[in-house]
Amino acid sequence: MQRIAPDRPHPLFDTAATRRLEASTAAALAPHTLMQRAGQATARLALALAPHARTFWFACGGGNNGGDGLEAALLLHRGGHPVVVTWLGTPETAPADARQSWQRAQEAGVPFAAEPPSLGPQDLCVDALLGIGLRADPRPRKPDARLLQWLARMHACAAPTLCVDLPSGLVAESGQYIPGLAPAHPGATAARHTLSLLTLKPGLFTGQGRDAAGSVWFDDLGVPASTETPCAWLAGPPAPAVRAHASHKGSYGDVAVIGGEGLQARGMGMTGAALLAASAALHAGAGRVMVALLDAGALPALPQQPEVMLRRWDALALDHATVVCGCGGGAAVAAVLPDVLQQSARLVLDADALNAVAADPHLQHLLRERGRQGRPTVLTPHPLEAARLLAGTTAAVQADRLAAARTLAGQYGCTVLLKGSGSVIAAPGRTPLINPTGNARLATGGTGDVLAGLVGARLAAEPAQADAAFAAAGRACWEHGAAADRWPAGRSLTAGALAHSLNAG
Numbered sequence: 026m027q028r029i030a031p032d033r034p035h036p037l038f039d040t041a042a043t044r045r046l047e048a049s050t051a052a053a054l055a056p057h058t059l060m061q062r063a064g065q066a067t068a069r070l071a072l073a074l075a076p077h078a079r080t081f082w083f084a085c086g087g088g089n090n091g092g093d094g095l096e097a098a099l100l101l102h103r104g105g106h107p108v109v110v111t112w113l114g115t116p117e118t119a120p121a122d123a124r125q126s127w128q129r130a131q132e133a134g135v136p137f138a139a140e141p142p143s144l145g146p147q148d149l150c151v152d153a154l155l156g157i158g159l160r161a162d163p164r165p166r167k168p169d170a171r172l173l174q175w176l177a178r179m180h181a182c183a184a185p186t187l188c189v190d191l192p193s194g195l196v197a198e199s200g201q202y203i204p205g206l207a208p209a210h211p212g213a214t215a216a217r218h219t220l221s222l223l224t225l226k227p228g229l230f231t232g233q234g235r236d237a238a239g240s241v242w243f244d245d246l247g248v249p250a251s252t253e254t255p256c257a258w259l260a261g262p263p264a265p266a267v268r269a270h271a272s273h274k275g276s277y278g279d280v281a282v283i284g285g286e287g288l289q290a291r292g293m294g295m296t297g298a299a300l301l302a303a304s305a306a307l308h309a310g311a312g313r314v315m316v317a318l319l320d321a322g323a324l325p326a327l328p329q330q331p332e333v334m335l336r337r338w339d340a341l342a343l344d345h346a347t348v349v350c351g352c353g354g355g356a357a358v359a360a361v362l363p364d365v366l367q368q369s370a371r372l373v374l375d376a377d378a379l380n381a382v383a384a385d386p387h388l389q390h391l392l393r394e395r396g397r398q399g400r401p402t403v404l405t406p407h408p409l410e411a412a413r414l415l416a417g418t419t420a421a422v423q424a425d426r427l428a429a430a431r432t433l434a435g436q437y438g439c440t441v442l443l444k445g446s447g448s449v450i451a452a453p454g455r456t457p458l459i460n461p462t463g464n465a466r467l468a469t470g471g472t473g474d475v476l477a478g479l480v481g482a483r484l485a486a487e488p489a490q491a492d493a494a495f496a497a498a499g500r501a502c503w504e505h506g507a508a509a510d511r512w513p514a515g516r517s518l519t520a521g522a523l524a525h526s527l528n529a530g
């Protein structure tokens with residue numbers, strides 16, 4: 026068993042792959058072996074998490090996820106630990122493995138109860154209600170009222186929760202709760218842990234999954250997943266970049282930020298967004314950074330940031346630069362996009378540039394052309410921007426973030442960095458990445474502009490190769506989140522300060 030940390034990459038598998046692994050392994054092992062191993066791993070972790078528990082409450086569902094819970098309860102009971110089991114199943118309807126664990130628990134005298142026990146902070150809830158057998162369209166259609174009560178009880182409990190395989194109600198692939206099973210007040214719970222069995226599932230690391238799962242632990246039950254192809258990777262830290270002594274500013278590329286609609290255009294000054302992106306590119310080590318503000322009467326110079334060069338957008342050498350376009354671009358950005366899309370050597374499109382593309386079939390055509398020509402391009406949408414590009418809804422994007430990022434990447438032949446908890450990086454022909462770094466302190470205005478500037482700096486420094494955009498987006502996303510993760514506890518995280526904290530990498 027291992028605790029999953031963002032110190033190395035991990036392969037992630039969908040339910041179909043997990044089921045195939047289970048079936049091929051179960052066929053080669055004595056019956057019930059996998060469930061006994063799952064029970065042992067669960068019991069070991071439960072004891073480690075709550076060594077002084079006065080009660081271990083095992084909430085067990087009617088399927089094999091419940092069977093894992095019954096098996097673990099049996100082991101703790103045998104070890105003399107105080108266990109209470111509530112079970113939704115019946116011996117008549119339980120699958121064979123779960124029935125066997127129920128039988129073993131009965132014979133060992135494990136205490137079963139009709140109602141959950143009352144628990145204190147030192148105790149532990151073990152959530153073994155629903156695992157990978159969760160169906161979006163359950164039969165019977167209405168879940169057992171006890172399931173809902175027990176889930177609500179766990180979500181509001183003072184004791185920590187250990188989820189077996191998955192947080193109950195969370196879809197393994199997408200990291201979304203199915204309707205009706207999400208906590209009423211997410212984030213208001215005690216500590217949460219999830220022990221993922223046999224494989225790591227992508228849904229633990231993106232969407233609602235990170236809050237639902239808490240700390241993630243993994244036990245492969247002695248079964249290597251080498252026969253299966255991962256559907257995604259949890260990204261590991263990027264390799265440290267070494268700067269050669271004999272390098273110069275040209276070695277790290279030019280980043281040109283185009284954005285920042287002025288106050289006069291529509292009464293909404295957004296120059297700060299472009300300046301944040303430029304500041305991020307500068308602190309992240311770009312060779313030279315230029316800003317073209319989409320505002321005729323804009324600043325003549327940046328007194329706080331004299332290293333950043335102001336340009337008119339039509340004076341930029343787009344064909345030599347890595348262009349970051351869209352941050353605070355407002356409505357004005359649409360006019361520059363035809364040139365930007367056709368001429369930029371390397372391109373990061375963010376925010377209003379993405380909205381403009383979503384609204385204009387000609388710009389969509391130009392973006393696809395870039396893809397066809399193999400020119401490096403990264404789109405950095407948040408879920409609403411991705412929904413606009415896909416002509417869908419934010420809910421549909423969030424319902425399957427991996428699929429949304431993959432679809433967009435395929436549609437435009439470019440790299441897509443879909444932001445949000447557990448950002449997804451996808452590109453045609455590449456297994457998507459889920460980024461493990463970052464936290465809710467990034468939920469403040471301007472951090473997306475900082476990310477766009479950082480992607481620009483990393484893309485500018487990448488050697489010319491087919492996967493430059495994918496590599497740059499993955500690296501930047503990891504570093505952006507890591508900067509927030511190492512942020513000092515007592516200091517406010519603002520986008521400007523975040524940009525200053527980046528390093529040349």
Ligand SMILES: NC(=O)C1=CN([C@@H]2O[C@H](COP(=O)(O)OP(=O)(O)OC[C@H]3O[C@@H](n4cnc5c(N)ncnc54)[C@H](O)[C@@H]3O)[C@@H](O)[C@H]2O)[C@@H](O)CC1
Binds near residue numbers: 088154169
């Ligand atoms: N597949 C594997 O690789 C292994 C599975 N094991 C365990 O078995 C689990 C899978 O077991 P199952 O396939 O029996 O499935 P689950 O036990 O995850 O779920 C099936 C149960 O949930 C109910 N249910 C499904 N959708 C529902 C919904 N929307 N609302 C309310 N109730 C719903 C079903 O009626 C059934 O009682 C895994 O998550 C894991 O915990 C482990 O024992 C070891 C290996």
Ligand SMILES: [K+]
Binds near residue numbers: 156191
């Ligand atoms: K569970």
